[in-house]
Amino acid sequence: MTTSRRTLLQGTAWAAPAVLATAAIPAYAASTPSTSVVAQGSADSFGFQSVDSTDLVNFTGQTTQSPMTDGSTGFRLYQTSGTDTTAVLTALTYYVLIPRNAAYEIDAVNINYGSATTVWDPMASSAQGTVALANGNVLSSADYLIYAATYNAGATPVTVGSETTSQAVPGTDISTNIAGRFTSPDGAMLAGEIGGVYTGYVATYTVGASSVTATTVQAATKA
Structure with missing residues (x-):
């Protein structure tokens, strides 16, 4: 019996990663005791489609963000203490992780549209070996193609x-x-x-004398 590309992609390709974190970056929307300021990123959906119905060699895809509770999309900080404060966002990276598979290659992942195009460095393949997820797990470049873009607005005060x-x-x-x-x-x-795409932000921010690094990277929803 032969194993088709379809069988391969529907089978083991999207299994849960074998490497899990024992110590990870603080989780998405989990309060940090030192500051009570937490990070949140928009959840993403993604979809892939062939370029045309008769040629299944090439394909394209897109990730799209869903609004957060305040109706906005993107990345934000909010507080759980009941007292408004000011934080300084010192580093922000957005990641797209796509499972490695012998049946396909990814040629490019690019920021597509919106105000983000003016304040982000171009998205490119990352040499980073691992990315921490919001749930505490870690994904490895051995299993995922990792693409990253860096926010280049400099230190940014955030209310x-x-x-x-x-x-x-x-x-x-x-x-x-x-x-x-x-x-x-x-x-x-x-x-x-x-399937099996992960997206999200890893941020470093300061509140007073405290510095926090947090991740919102999570599984994207298949459109």
């Missing part, structure tokens, strides 16, 4: 209100375009069958 009043940091709304191609010759494959 931090409650979960219902804090607004997204300007320019952090992101959508990406993804281009790839199938490399395995056996059997037809629908681009829409690709």
Whole structure:
């Protein structure tokens, strides 16, 4: 019995990562005792489609952000103490992680549109070996293609209100375009069958004398 590309992609390709974190960056939306200021990023959805219905060699995809509780998209900080404060965002990186698979190659992941294009360095393949997830797990570059873009606005003061009043940091709304191609010759494959994408932010910010690094990277929803 032969194993088709379709079987491969629907089977083990999207299994949960084998490498888990024992110590990770503070989790998404989990309060930090030193500051009570927490990080939140918009949840992403993603979809892939073939370039045209008769050619399944090339495919494209896109990630799109869903609004947070305040109706904005992007990245924000909010406080859980009941007292508004000011934080300084000192570093922010946005990640897209796509499972490695012998059946396809990813040619490019690019920031697509919106105000984010003016304050982000171009997205590129990252040499980083691991990325911590919001749930405490860690994904490895051995299993995932890691793409990253860095926010280049410099140290950014942020007014931090409650979960219902804090607004997204300007320019952090992101959508990406993804281009790839199938490399395995056996059997037809629908681009829409690709899954297992992770997206999100890793941020470092200071509140008074405290410095916090937090991650919002999580599994994106398949559109």
